[in-house]
Amino acid sequence: MKGNPAIIVFWLCAMLTLLFAVCVIVARDLVRAVTALLFALLMTAGMYFALGADFLGAVQIVLYVGGVVVLVLFGVMLTRDVEMTVPYLGFGQFLPALIVAGAVTWGLWHLADFLPRKAFPPVHRSVTPILGELFMKKYIVAFEVASVLLVGVLIGAAYLVRREVRREE
Amino acid sequence: MILYTYHIFRVSAVLFGLGVFGMRVRRNAISMLLSLELMINAAALNLVAAAAFTGTYISGFSMAVFVIVIAAAEAAVALAIFIALFKSRRSIDVDEAAEMKG
Amino acid sequence: MTILSQIRFLIPEIIVSAGALTALVANALLESKERIQTPYVVLVSFATALLTLVILAADAPQKLLWGTYMFDAYAVYFKGFFLVLGTVIALLAVHTPSISSLQSGGEFASLLGFSIVGAMVAASAGDFITMVVAVETVSMLGYVLAGFTRTRLSREAAVKYVLYGAFSTAISLFGISMIFWATGQLEFKQLSAVVQISPYKQFVFAGLIIFLTGLFFKAAAVPFHMWSPDVYQGSPTLVTAYFSVGPKAAAFAVIGRVLLDGFARRTMSVDWIVPPGIDWPIVIAVISALTMTVGNLSALLQKDLKRMLAYSSIAHAGYMLAGFAAKNVIGTSGVLYYLGAYLLMNLGAFFVVLAVEETGKGTHLDSIRGLGWTSPLAGATMAIFLLSLTGIPPFAGFVGKLVVFGAVVKSKLYWLAVLGVLNSVISLGYYGLMLKKIYLERSDEQVILPRVYSPVLVALAALTVFLGICFNPLIEYTAHGAKLLGVLF
Structure with a gap:
């Protein structure tokens, strides 16, 4: 290899x-x-x-x-x-962040030992056509919900940054 | 050069840790969003690598695509909310001034 | 089955999406005075979807679309739950002055509708992909709803919500990716088979815990709850009422399905068998104990009604998690039943606070002073909701607690059951304080409930009493839903 x-x-x-x-x-x-x-x-x-x-x-x-x-x-x-x-934040806020992030990284680093140990696979296979088909078959619900999500996000973002409507009173 | 599964996991673990650190240490909303993107990117990297190594391309790659879509949508919502917050800081001043006059 | 015939089971979701889009278009076409009515469009779609759901429920259980979509009694129960929730919120959106005066009824309605669609799909997601997309739909539209009234507090709540929410998403995605590393599976039913014999159990367990951490953030479980009181206080009260039930229930639906379907097996017995080395019930039990205790103790210190109810809803999440920790059918059906009861009593309590807030009195604890005398209906229904939240018979909350903690005792987690009872006593402290303010103190100001509030409050209170007395049918249905989790079919 x-x-x-x-x-x-x-x-x-x-x-x-x-x-x-x-x-x-x-x-x-x-x-x-x-x-x-x-x-x-x-x-x-x-x-x-x-x-x-x-x-x-x-x-x-x-x-x-x-x-x-x-x-x-x-x-x-x-x-x-x-x-x-x-x-930048002061040292008092910097240290806790360092400790939390350090602990997370340290833990994950050592967890890597429990992973299935495999060398780099030279298996190259084009899956793009399969993916396209799957989005219309197996993952169609996720695909459609993702579009619902995007429409909702569009509406929401437009609503939030729109100029305020004056009240007609 | 060698490349084992755990190497890739460690790369993404460090990326994730950097994201967590950024979330905790930065107090500017947009900086925090950037750190979040790093964290989500670490997860996506994991998914792609796992798919490539375990031979389960289909589910892993599909999931990674959806993860990227989610990250994009999240950035859009978050930025709209941040911009709204910055706008309201200005508009709130205007309201207060109007109140004092009226 | 062809794909088209399987899509039949998605008709309720399709109807609600269509309703949400129609509301948006109607909003653009209507005059500003008529825009107030647009939430009725989604309301009609919720009702229609509920009807079709009832018809489709006869064909459950179904494993659809290669296992990515489960249409079983568990999912049907949650879908019905979200549709009822949506109906009530949409109805009040028309009649709550602080929301309807924005003249953005269409936006509110469509965001609510899409969010409910996400929650409904999350309830029946059979794999991580569908689940993640659906849960994200619920939470992302929630971020927008939190900032809906464009006030300073509301916007701050939205910023807080989006940062913590996205953080929790990133964490749970990382957890999922770890589970996927070690198992190569994303479907829950397949996962349960792989996990049993997986040689990488430590890694899977770590991944599961990281994944659950993300979901605990969303369900506002201690120690990941710090965002929720601020968000609940800052958001418009109607939206807070939705948050305290909707996204939380979606998180519970997902937690239940992932744990009991993906990380446990059940064949003939009533208990789930947890794969050795992946001992999640202990984790859930500890989080449950922390959540109820910290939630109740913090609620005692609050002076703002919305914050108090926010901590109370944290505590209730703790009671419900105990049902999952019991890992038996009764416990899980108890969680579902408790959620149903919680929908009624918690929404009711929030609506009374909302009604008082709409009269311009704010949400301070003193704003409900003498409510029992100034508005006898609001006072009486609030008393019912509060007693039910405390867990006093004959209300629905009591039955929920009884079933959940009965299951906890059955699985020999005695310490958790004792803690649960102790917590109910603690919660009497602040629920009792509210009751005292309502009935034992006097106020001269008159409280006039906005239109529609009285029938809604009466209906919620009546159902709270009804479910407290006639609980058997619902419990049987929820048990029916729980039974299929963790069973291969």
Whole structure:
């Protein structure tokens, strides 16, 4: 399995994802944080490609990187006059956060020992056509409820940011 | 170079931990949303990797697609609510001024 | 069965979605004065859906769409529950001045309708994919509803709700991904078979606990409850009434199905067999004990009615979780019955508070002072709701507690049963305080209930009494629903 390019790509993308994730957390400027998130999500898409999940990688780029990040950037622009750069918290709040997050990571890290141990599978199989069929068959309820959810979210978001209607009295 | 299942799980665990840390340490709503996206991303990575390793592509990839959809919808709702909050801070001042006059 | 013939069992959901969309269109077409009436559109769709549900229920149980959608008595009970809840909330949305004066009846109605659709699907989700999407629908539309009145408090509640809600979603998704790592299964019925023989039990158990943590957030169980009093206080009271029942019941429906269908087996006995190494009943019992105790003790300290009822609803979530910890059929049917009783009494209590709030008196504890004399009907029905919430016979809450804690004793969790009884006594402290304010103190101000409130309150109170006396049919139906969980068919 030595020198498998997919593995090298995976590790590269994984390290970059983590690096950008750290940038997201520590960046003072919100626009920088969002940009770092963009790269973190892009690198995750790279991991998906390395794992053979082409379709997922594409979805990740189109929906997450293209949609969510642009959305968040708009959010940042619209609220920018209020808070441009975000102050750091004091040590008293920093320490508990570190302890909680550290404990979570430590616990999960050690849980990894109980996972089924398998080496990287070179099984590459295109599942995209099957996925398309499944969304119309097995997962049709989830698919339809997801569209209900999106319609509801659309209505809700439009309602919340709409200008207030003057009462006619 | 080697790549085992537990390596991938550890990558996503660290990503998840970073998200939790960001949720706790940042107090700006949008920063917290960014951390949340990292956490959801960690879960999606887990699902994709598990699907690839256990050979259960179909259910794992489907779930991952829905997870991404949910994350997008969540970002939309959350941002609408944040923008509404920032707007109301302004409008509340206006209301108070109007009250004092009237 | 072809897909189209299976879709037949989704007709109630389709009707409600159509109603919600119609309400939205009607809102755009109608004059602003008539917009107030638009929630009636969803109300009609809820009623029609209830009717079709009753007709379809004859064909239950069905395992549909390759196991992703279960149409069994458990699901039918929850679907009916959500439809009744939706009907009452939609009716009051028309007649509550603080909501109808926004002239956004259509938006409110459609958000409520879509949210109910999500809850109905969550009740019959047979795999994690359907479940996650459905539960997210309920909670995401909830975030919007929390901020519906556009006041400062309401918006703060929405921000708090969306952050905690999304956090809990991320946690439960991570838990699901861990379960999937170790088992490669997302369907609950298949999962129960895989888990029994899985060599990676520690990992699955850890994943299950992380998944449950996310759901405990949504159900507002201690120690993951800190968001709920603030959100409940800040949201518009009608929406709070919905939150205290709807999303909570959806979370319970999912918890029950995942635990009893996915992580337990039942063949001929009345008890579920938990796979060795995945001992979730203990976890549920501990969380249940914490939830009821902390909820009741915190409620004693509150001065605001909405906060007090928020903590009271936390405590009730604790009582209900005890039924799952008992892991027998009686306990689970007790949870379902308790939810039904809780729907009536909790909605009733919130509606009385809402009626008082609408008269401009606020939600401070003193605002119900002398209510028994200024508005005898509101006072009397509130007394019934409060006594039922305390668990005093002959009201529905008493029967619910009796069944749940009877099951807890049956599965030899004596400490939990004792704690439950002690907690009922503690809860008398604040419910009694409210009763004292209503009847033993005097107020000269007149309280006039908004239209429709009197019949709704009377109906809820009458049902609370009715379910407290004539409980057998409902308990039998819920037991019927519980029996099929964890059975392969």
